[in-house]
Amino acid sequence: MIKKCISILLALSMLLLVFAACSGDSLPASSTNGSEGSNAEGDGDDTISPADDGPTVNITVATFTSGDSSGADDVAAEISKISVEKINVEMTLTMINTGSWQEQLNLMLSSGEELDIFPVGQTPVSTYVNNGQIIELDDLLEQYGQDIPTVIDPMFLNAGRVNGALYGITTNRDLANYYGFFMRKDMADQYNIDYENISTLDELEKALTIIRDSEPDMYPLTSGVGGMMINAWGWDPLGDRLGVLLNSGIDNLDVVNLYETDHFKDFVTRMRRWEQMGLIMPDSANNQDSAEANMMAGKVFGGFGHLKPNSYLTKQRSSTHEIAIATLLPATTNSSNVIGHMWSIATNSKNPEKAMQMLNLMYIDPDVTNLLIFGIEGTHWQFLDEENDIIGYVDGVDTTNTNYTPVLGWMWPNQFVGHIWVGDEPDVWEVLDTFNKNSTPSMALGFVFDNAAVKNEVTACTAVVDKYYNSLMCGSIDPETALPQFNQELKDAGIDNIVAEKQRQLDEWNANNS
Amino acid sequence: MKRSHKIKRFIPFYLMMIPSLLYLFINNYIPMAGLIIAFKSVNYRVGIINSPWVGFKNFEFLFKTKDAWTITRNTIAYNAAFIILGTVIAIAVAILLNEITKRIVKNVYQTVILLPYLISIIVVSYIVLAFLSYDTGYINNQLFSAFGKDPISWYNEPDYWPFILIFVYIWKHFGYSCIIYYATVVGFDKGYYEAAVIDGANRWQTITKVTLPMLTPTIVTLTLMNIGRIFYSDFGLFYQVPLNSGPLQNVTQTIDTYVYRGLIQLNDVGMSSAAGFYQSVVGFVLVLLANMIVSKISKDNALF
Numbered sequence: 010m011i012k013k014c015i016s017i018l019l020a021l022s023m024l025l026l027v028f029a030a031c032s033g034d035s036l037p038a039s040s041t042n043g044s045e046g047s048n049a050e051g052d053g054d055d056t057i058s059p060a061d062d063g064p065t066v067n068i069t070v071a072t073f074t075s076g077d078s079s080g081a082d083d084v085a086a087e088i089s090k091i092s093v094e095k096i097n098v099e100m101t102l103t104m105i106n107t108g109s110w111q112e113q114l115n116l117m118l119s120s121g122e123e124l125d126i127f128p129v130g131q132t133p134v135s136t137y138v139n140n141g142q143i144i145e146l147d148d149l150l151e152q153y154g155q156d157i158p159t160v161i162d163p164m165f166l167n168a169g170r171v172n173g174a175l176y177g178i179t180t181n182r183d184l185a186n187y188y189g190f191f192m193r194k195d196m197a198d199q200y201n202i203d204y205e206n207i208s209t210l211d212e213l214e215k216a217l218t219i220i221r222d223s224e225p226d227m228y229p230l231t232s233g234v235g236g237m238m239i240n241a242w243g244w245d246p247l248g249d250r251l252g253v254l255l256n257s258g259i260d261n262l263d264v265v266n267l268y269e270t271d272h273f274k275d276f277v278t279r280m281r282r283w284e285q286m287g288l289i290m291p292d293s294a295n296n297q298d299s300a301e302a303n304m305m306a307g308k309v310f311g312g313f314g315h316l317k318p319n320s321y322l323t324k325q326r327s328s329t330h331e332i333a334i335a336t337l338l339p340a341t342t343n344s345s346n347v348i349g350h351m352w353s354i355a356t357n358s359k360n361p362e363k364a365m366q367m368l369n370l371m372y373i374d375p376d377v378t379n380l381l382i383f384g385i386e387g388t389h390w391q392f393l394d395e396e397n398d399i400i401g402y403v404d405g406v407d408t409t410n411t412n413y414t415p416v417l418g419w420m421w422p423n424q425f426v427g428h429i430w431v432g433d434e435p436d437v438w439e440v441l442d443t444f445n446k447n448s449t450p451s452m453a454l455g456f457v458f459d460n461a462a463v464k465n466e467v468t469a470c471t472a473v474v475d476k477y478y479n480s481l482m483c484g485s486i487d488p489e490t491a492l493p494q495f496n497q498e499l500k501d502a503g504i505d506n507i508v509a510e511k512q513r514q515l516d517e518w519n520a521n522n523s
Numbered sequence: 524m525k526r527s528h529k530i531k532r533f534i535p536f537y538l539m540m541i542p543s544l545l546y547l548f549i550n551n552y553i554p555m556a557g558l559i560i561a562f563k564s565v566n567y568r569v570g571i572i573n574s575p576w577v578g579f580k581n582f583e584f585l586f587k588t589k590d591a592w593t594i595t596r597n598t599i600a601y602n603a604a605f606i607i608l609g610t611v612i613a614i615a616v617a618i619l620l621n622e623i624t625k626r627i628v629k630n631v632y633q634t635v636i637l638l639p640y641l642i643s644i645i646v647v648s649y650i651v652l653a654f655l656s657y658d659t660g661y662i663n664n665q666l667f668s669a670f671g672k673d674p675i676s677w678y679n680e681p682d683y684w685p686f687i688l689i690f691v692y693i694w695k696h697f698g699y700s701c702i703i704y705y706a707t708v709v710g711f712d713k714g715y716y717e718a719a720v721i722d723g724a725n726r727w728q729t730i731t732k733v734t735l736p737m738l739t740p741t742i743v744t745l746t747l748m749n750i751g752r753i754f755y756s757d758f759g760l761f762y763q764v765p766l767n768s769g770p771l772q773n774v775t776q777t778i779d780t781y782v783y784r785g786l787i788q789l790n791d792v793g794m795s796s797a798a799g800f801y802q803s804v805v806g807f808v809l810v811l812l813a814n815m816i817v818s819k820i821s822k823d824n825a826l827f
Contacts, residue, residue, distance in 0.1 A: 119792070132790045136790050140566060236766075236767075236768075292658075294679075294770075295767070295768050297649075297652070460789070464789060465583050468785035468789060468794070469587060469590075472588070472590065472776075472781055472785045475772075475784045476770075476776075480679070480768070480770050485679050498589065503587075
């Protein structure tokens, strides 16, 4: 009896300890947060002096990288030399490999670690906003980021707004794209495939049939990594593809359930036919390699892609063959393109004003941009053709042994002011800029869907789409039976509520904007 | 007088216990406070404590879907199959191992049996792919073509997957529990076996009348611990091994994969904690139930 009492008492005291521990932890934390907030505001109001004489502030920039970036500390030190002089800010640069980026970022955001500036994209910006993980940028931009609107077109800048407030600033990269088919140029030439004049799926079908008939060891077409044939084909996905605008949103603002439309049915029925004709590599829906890797292995002829000017060059770099491209759908742009990658300021930031000044510098300063993208001159890169601003690795350094991998120029705020990496056309940035500005925008460009009101439906529908989408797009299941089933499951999962909510938000957005 | 003497004698042991108690406390008890996240709509700006309470709203997504039944059925049925088959096979192999007398042979078997357990599930998924790939897989490419059978599109045919998954799981995991059972069997007093042989028992009889009864407490403990995790599923096994294939989801969707697939867009800690909380509650209740049943049958073997 006594034993039992003691053990119960012990358990109780432990529980108490737990609560004591957690409340003890949290109270000081929240109170310091509060005081910091007021401090920061006070600073902003009283002493507006960009390059002030106060103590040098450290701003942490975290982002992802696809190769060795262990030299980031040296690069940050070089950038700090410039930024201390200009805005009295030092930079800490944290580069995380793409594979663990999302996880690490979530940890940094939820643990309250030092973090000021980071890119958002893989997770929708509205999620960060609803979680309170990023801050509003309107006032900061006006006061400290005044140069950013001079380099980012307002049409694209305003796409970072959620419920009217600016939360993210997009980068200068391919903000529009067209849809097409990329293929091995040598084989296209060999079989007289006139890829420049292929503009419909019917014409493409003929070309693929030629390849099937003449190359028995090769499949004409496959999907990308994870079985994604293509994630949009002439529709504006409005974020999550649950409720879209047809014809890339050019005609009207009527949100429809994509999977019920004839447009979708036609496409997947065609894919099924292609699969039956042997035009699509078997098991494409579970593809573990990129189309480029399969092309390099000599297994396939080509694949569908979201493309931009000079896409053939980028594709060529990850392949051993020359690449040719057929344009099937014209260039358009929509919110999903633009907000797919933006820079934001974390709620953790102790100095949002300084963070915005740093961002401003990252958007306009060519030296900072070059350091961020390419690393240090002489250590990581050198001029190959100074007149045309073309650079390459320094002697003895290449992709395999550099400690600052320069492949993700699009990730940094403004690659358009930077140098040009050897292999790119000298006018690459002008061409891309014109392409972005000349593409047809969706009528909903600038609209960001906030899914907070329909969370359960989004969760359920996402799981259903995951079950059917890739298999339908790769033709591995029969749309005759699978499509009605798919739609029934979506209905049960509440897609109609999502479409209605999206339409409501879109109408409201439209009313406020026109 | 006598009591205090006893406590004094055990003081060194209590001291030795402190590090692991601390470990248990820090790693297993303190995080329990995080359970409140399941009932909150977390806003990082105001912190977890100050985020608004939302009651059971975070749990809704688990039950609102029509798949709720499929998910629950798959999770529990697979785990039940794993527990039953896994235990039977592990015990059988452990007993067989014990019958081997040559030391080298025994060591080789032990290593070979344990090896799959040490392989990452990602690697396992590629080994499975090497067998099941439509055009280059061993089964379609070598076996079926040799017998003139049409190739099967394995990743599109849900019918085969319950067997494939159970096979893969057992292949990967039985070695580990086998070693535990084997270690227990090795520890049994040889006297019992000698006595049994003198009484005229044959090998089969010594196994059923001596080894198995003495092994029962270990079996019960391990099984109860497994039942506690019956509502958790091996994410890698159900997500990576079927290559996230859509048509297979009726037989591969478990609670963990559903949470992953559904929340990959939302990134909502509240909802994912709700799922974890629900899993723990179900596991806890099942362990209590199973323990109650065991103690009804034989009180000595119950866990508590």
